[in-house]
Amino acid sequence: MTEKRIGIVIADDHMVLRESLTALLSSQPDFEVLGTAGNGDEAVQLVQQYSPQVLVLDLFMPDSDGFEVLRTLERTGNRVASVVLTGSDSQNDHVQVVRLGARGLVLKADDPQKLFAAIRSVADGELAFSDQIAHSIMDAMASDRPAVPSSMTRLSDRERQISYMVARGMRNRDIATDLAISENTVKRHLQSIFSKTGSRDRLELAVLALSEAGKAA
Numbered sequence: 001m002t003e004k005r006i007g008i009v010i011a012d013d014h015m016v017l018r019e020s021l022t023a024l025l026s027s028q029p030d031f032e033v034l035g036t037a038g039n040g041d042e043a044v045q046l047v048q049q050y051s052p053q054v055l056v057l058d059l060f061m062p063d064s065d066g067f068e069v070l071r072t073l074e075r076t077g078n079r080v081a082s083v084v085l086t087g088s089d090s091q092n093d094h095v096q097v098v099r100l101g102a103r104g105l106v107l108k109a110d111d112p113q114k115l116f117a118a119i120r121s122v123a124d125g126e127l128a129f130s131d132q133i134a135h136s137i138m139d140a141m142a143s144d145r146p147a148v149p150s151s152m153t154r155l156s157d158r159e160r161q162i163s164y165m166v167a168r169g170m171r172n173r174d175i176a177t178d179l180a181i182s183e184n185t186v187k188r189h190l191q192s193i194f195s196k197t198g199s200r201d202r203l204e205l206a207v208l209a210l211s212e213a214g215k216a217a
Contacts, residue, residue, distance in 0.1 A: 004030070005029075005030055005031060005032040006030055006031050006032065006053050006054055006119060006120065006123045007032050007034045007050060007051075007052040007053050007054070008025055008031055008032065008033050008034060008052055008053070008054045008055075008056060008119065009033075009034055009035050009036070009037065009043065009046045009047055009050060009052045009054075009055050009056070009080075010022060010025070010033060010035075010036045010037070010056045011036070011037040011038075011039075011040070011042070011043035011046075011055065011056065011057045011058055011061065011066070011069065012036075012037075012038070012056075012058040012061070012085070013038050013039055013058065013060075013061040013062055014058075015038070018036050018038065019036075021036075021056065021085075022036055024112055024115075025056075025115075025116075025119070028116060030120070031116075031119065034046070034050040034052050035049070035050055035052075038061075039061050039062050039063035039064065040061050040062075040063055040064025040065055040066065040068055040069045040072075041063045041064050042063075043055065043057065043061075043064075043069050044064070044069055044072050044073060044076075044078070047073060047078055047080050048076075048078055051078075051080075052080060053080070053081060053123045054080070054081050054082070054083060054119050054122055054123050055069075055073075055080045055081070055082045055083070056082075056083050056085055056115075056119070057069060057070075057082050057083065057084050057085065057102070058084075058085055058086065059084060059086045059088060059093065059097065060086075060088075066084060066086075066097065067096060067097065067100060070082060070097060070100035070101050070102060071100055073101070074100065074101050079101060081103050081104075081122035081123055081125075082097075082101065082102045082103060082104070082122070083102070083103070083104035083105070083106060083115070083118045083119055083122055083128060084097045084102045084104070084105045084106070085106050085107075085108060085115065086105070086106075086107065086108060087107065087108045087109070089107070091136050091137075091140065094133055094136065094137055095136075095137050095140045098137050098203065103122040103126075103127055103128065103201070103203065104118040104119075104121060104122045104127065104128030104129065105118075105128070105129055105130075105133055106118050106128070114130075121171070125201070125202070126171055126172070126202060127169065127202050127203055127206070129169065131169060134169045138167065138206060138207060138210045139210070151196065151197040151198055151208070152197065152208065152209065152212045154196040154197070155193060155196055155197070158179075158189065159189055159192060159193050159196070161179070162175060162179075162186065162189050162190065162193065163193055163197075163205055163208070163209040164209050165178070166190075166202055166205055166206050166209065167205070167206040167207075167209035167210045169206075172186045172187060172190075190202075190205075193205060
């Protein structure tokens with residue numbers, strides 16, 4: 001059943017933490033650790049070599065830090081769903097990694113279950129931020145979003161409703177439950193929303209919806 005596992009690359013410059021993470025993630029039957037990196041350059045090489053579904057990335061490493069890893073992966077067309085694992089509580093750091101393409105952020109002090117959940121979420125195309133981090137990131141990103149004609153005007157009432165629910169950090173199954181529709185119906189709506197708004201993923205859609213809500217307030 002290996003093909004159904006989530007392939008993961010771990011990048012952290014501390015060997016003990018790297019080995020501990022490998023053992024921890026390998027304990028989950030749906031995870032497979034494909035490789036581990038001790039610095040940023042190795043992280044990029046392993047992503048290019050293995051094409052993992054998820055990169056678990058430390059921010060502060062030698063030979064190209066986590067920020068530069070994200071920049072390099074974007075520049076070289078090797079985008080991967082990245083979960084940043086950090087001890088930093090700096091909002092500026094959090095906003096920057098999201099701008100660079102990270103789709104999840106877990107603090108090193110968090111419970112391991114949060115890391116497991118984050119990996120599964122980003123592998124499924126969703127976002128993985130705590131409510132507090134999500135709100136600060138979205139607010140910061142929406143506040144300096146360039147003023148452009150809103151592409152939200154093309155959305156139906158239901159599509160607009162789902163967009164705002166995405167901006168609140170809700171997952172597909174939670175949206176489906178709230179709206180009393182199937183999860184597949186939510187996914188179909190999202191495909192239409194992405195097409196109409198030009199958003200590449202949930203994060204871009206969330207920022208757009210939050211910006212639109214701010215204008216209407």
